[in-house]
Amino acid sequence: xxxxxxxxxxxxxxxxxxxxxxxxxxxxxxxxxxxxxxxxxxxxxxxxxxxxxxxxxxxxxxxxxxxxxxxxxxxxxxxxxxxxxxxxxxxxxxxxxxxxxxxxxxxxxxxxxxxxxxxxxxxxxxxxxxxxxxxxxxxxxxxxxxxxxxxxxxxxxxxxxxxxxxxxxxxxxxxxxxxxxxxxxxxxxxxxxxxxxxxxxxxxxxxxxxxxxxxxxxxxxxxxxxxxxxxxxxxxxxxxxxxxxxxxxxxxxxxxxxxxxxxxxxxxxxxxxxxxxxxxxxxxxxxxxxxxxxxxxxxxxxxxxxxxxxxxxxxxxxxxxxxxxxxxxxxxxxxxxxxxxxxxxxxxxxxxxxxxxxxxxxxxxxxxxxxxxxxxxxxxxxxxxxxxxxxxxxxxxxxxxxxxxxxxxxxxxxxxxxxxxxxxxxxxxxxxxxxxxxxxxxxxxxxxxxxxxxxxxx
Numbered sequence: 001x002x003x004x005x006x007x008x009x010x011x012x013x014x015x016x017x018x019x020x021x022x023x024x025x026x027x028x029x030x031x032x033x034x035x036x037x038x039x040x041x042x043x044x045x046x047x048x049x050x051x052x053x054x055x056x057x058x059x060x061x062x063x064x065x066x067x068x069x070x071x072x073x074x075x076x077x078x079x080x081x082x083x084x085x086x087x088x089x090x091x092x093x094x095x096x097x098x099x100x101x102x103x104x105x106x107x108x109x110x111x112x113x114x115x116x117x118x119x120x121x122x123x124x125x126x127x128x129x130x131x132x133x134x135x136x137x138x139x140x141x142x143x144x145x146x147x148x149x150x151x152x153x154x155x156x157x158x159x160x161x162x163x164x165x166x167x168x169x170x171x172x173x174x175x176x177x178x179x180x181x182x183x184x185x186x187x188x189x190x191x192x193x194x195x196x197x198x199x200x201x202x203x204x205x206x207x208x209x210x211x212x213x214x215x216x217x218x219x220x221x222x223x224x225x226x227x228x229x230x231x232x233x234x235x236x237x238x239x240x241x242x243x244x245x246x247x248x249x250x251x252x253x254x255x256x257x258x259x260x261x262x263x264x265x266x267x268x269x270x271x272x273x274x275x276x277x278x279x280x281x282x283x284x285x286x287x288x289x290x291x292x293x294x295x296x297x298x299x300x301x302x303x304x305x306x307x308x309x310x311x312x313x314x315x316x317x318x319x320x321x322x323x324x325x326x327x328x329x330x331x332x333x334x335x336x337x338x339x340x341x342x343x344x345x346x347x348x349x350x351x352x353x354x355x356x357x358x359x360x361x362x363x364x365x366x367x368x369x370x371x372x373x374x375x376x377x378x379x380x381x382x383x384x385x386x387x388x389x390x391x392x393x394x395x396x397x398x399x400x401x402x403x404x405x406x407x408x409x410x411x412x413x414x415x416x417x418x419x420x421x422x423x424x425x426x427x428x429x430x431x432x433x434x435x436x437x438x439x440x441x442x443x444x445x446x447x448x449x450x451x452x453x454x455x456x457x458x
């Protein structure tokens with residue numbers, strides 16, 4: 001989306017009228033509209049917005065280059081905006097800021113903002129603690145419903161969300177109970193908050209819980225938010241459903257890029273510089289290229305067989321691509337199952353037991369098609385595979401069984417190996433698996449050819 005006429009109008013110079021025009025716009029639309037502006041121009045737009053709208057725009061994930069924008073804004077103008085942002089987005093912003101810019105803004109921030117940032121930046125960005133918001137509404141277990149409602153009226157407007165009220169022990173500060181806002185409003189005003197709602201065990205996560213696990217918990221129990229607690233069950237913050245959605249979009253983007261055989265981009269595609277793009281892609285391409293050199297080595301090893309039976313070379317692309325495709329399928333299935341926690345490291349043998357017969361069946365299926373194609377072409381006269389075309393068809397069929405079986409097994413085991421070594425299983429990209437199977441596919445193919453065609457073509 002390009003900048004709207006209203007934004008271009010501001011840049012031509014009438015900020016007062018512009019402020020009135022954009023007052024009725026949605027923050028996400030404004031954020032998306034100024035995304036294509038230069039940081040300096042976007043900073044001018046941000047400065048001209050009404051304060052509340054400017055905070056919401058800066059808080060919106062659609063504003064992907066907000067760090068560059070803030071670097072164009074004076075500290076005195078930027079600090080109030082940062083102080084008013086939600087705590088989780090403050091942490092995300094400071095993770096992206098260069099160290100020099102952090103030092104420029106931090107001393108001027110409000111004390112509670114600095115303390116919140118110190119807490120959130122302590123945890124990895126992929127964890128519950130890294131994406132939680134510390135703006136939580138807590139009340140002592142000794143309070144009544146009326147006291148809790150008065151607190152909501154008094155401070156609720158300053159909180160990012162008021163999905164629920166968290167009831168804590170007044171002495172130990174341990175989380176004891178969670179009451180939804182709906183339950184609170186519908187309850188008797190004199191009733192203790194501990195008696196409102198259900199008495200089921202409170203669902204919580206730890207600060208180092210992976211954000212994907214948090215997403216599964218929220219999805220499974222249809223939650224709007226889940227509290228994050230420490231070892232003593234004291235509440236640190238909450239992860240809301242919108243925080244999880246933003247995090248999972250980022251996670252999915254990274255996984256898709258890794259599956260394509262490259263490093264994950266940490267900037268939007270149209271904003272990342274060409275040199276950075278090349279660095280992200282060149283390493284993987286070089287690794288894959290070196291891997292493919294092994295394919296050339298394997299071809300050279302069987303050069304004599306190919307020279308004596310040139311017809312075998314016709315089916316090399318078919319053989320190795322079939323193995324690579326089956327391996328990529330298996331890899332994708334296992335990576336997805338791992339992400340959903342359907343399988344763990346200890347389940348590798350169960351996956352192998354499933355993939356072996358599956359690969360064999362798929363290889364047999366493709367082998368029948370390959371052999372039928374050779375026999376049909378020979379019968380119709382579209383191509384002459386020679387006197388021993390039947391043996392050639394059998395060679396291709398059996399090679400496909402072996403290659404596809406090996407590809408399925410190797411592709412399914414590679415994510416387990418990477419996970420065991422501490423790497424992201426998504427790094428088992430389709431090109432990587434295909435490169436691995438290419439070499440073994442050639443070895444299997446020519447080994448089968450030597451066994452069946454020795455004394456005839458070989």
